[in-house]
Amino acid sequence: VQLQASGGGLVQAGGSLRLSCAASGFFFDDYVIGWFRQAPGKEREFVAVISWSDGSTHYGELVKGRFTISRDNAKRTVYLQMNNLKPEDTAVYYCASGSFGGSYYAFHQLRGFQRGYEYWGQGTLVTVSS
Numbered sequence: 001v002q003l004q005a006s007g008g009g010l011v012q013a014g015g016s017l018r019l020s021c022a023a024s025g026f027f028f029d030d031y032v033i034g035w036f037r038q039a040p041g042k043e044r045e046f047v048a049v050i051s052w053s054d055g056s057t058h059y060g061e062l063v064k065g066r067f068t069i070s071r072d073n074a075k076r077t078v079y080l081q082m083n084n085l086k087p088e089d090t091a092v093y094y095c096a097s098g099s100f101g102g103s104y105y106a107f108h109q110l111r112g113f114q115r116g117y118e119y120w121g122q123g124t125l126v127t128v129s130s
Contacts, residue, residue, distance in 0.1 A: 001025040003121030005095045010127045011085055019080040021095030021121060032098050032107060033071060033078040034117060037091035037126075046112040047093070048080060051104075058111055063089075085128045092123040 007019040021033060034049035048059045048069040057069050068081040078095060096117035100106040110116030 001097075001119045003095050003097060003119055005093060005121040005124040007080075008093060008124030008126045010129065013085060013087055013128055013130050015085050015128070016081070016083045017085065017126060019082065019093055019095075019124060019126075021078045021080075023076045023078070023097060026097070026119070028076045029073055030099055030102070032100060032111070032117075033069075034096050034098070034111065035069065035078075035080050035093055036096060036114065037089075037093045038123075039088075039091040042091075044094070044114060049111045050078060051107060060112070082126070085126075087128045087130045090126060090128050092125050094123045095121045 002024045004022045007017060009017060011017055032049055032051050035047040036044050037047050038044040046060045047063055048067055050057050050069045050071050059067060066084045071078045097119045098117035100116060
C-alpha cells in the first residue's frame, strides 16, 4: 500500500496550490481519502475528506470555502485544490486512506480523526509567505 503526496511548495498569501495524492496497492474505490496537516509545534489536524462512490466531501472549519477536494478513481488520485492561501495554512500536508469498514456511520463518526484512517502518505510541505 502506498500513498504518494505531491504538489507542495512555497506560495505567497492569496495564492493557490493543488496537492495530489496518488494511491497504489489497494482497491481504491473501497477507500475514503482524506487530507490532514501538521504545522510546526502543533497537532495534526483534519483538512478534508472525500467518500467512496458518491464523492461526498467534508472540510475542516478553517479551510471551508477555500479548499476543494476531488477524486479521479480512474487515475487512483485525489486532489486538494487550495485557494486564497494564508500564512496559517503553512504545514506538512498528509493524505490518508481508510475503509471505515464500508460503513457510512463509521465514516461520519470518524472521518475527522486520524484513528479512522489505515494508511498514510509521507507528506508534502506547503509554505505560505505573508
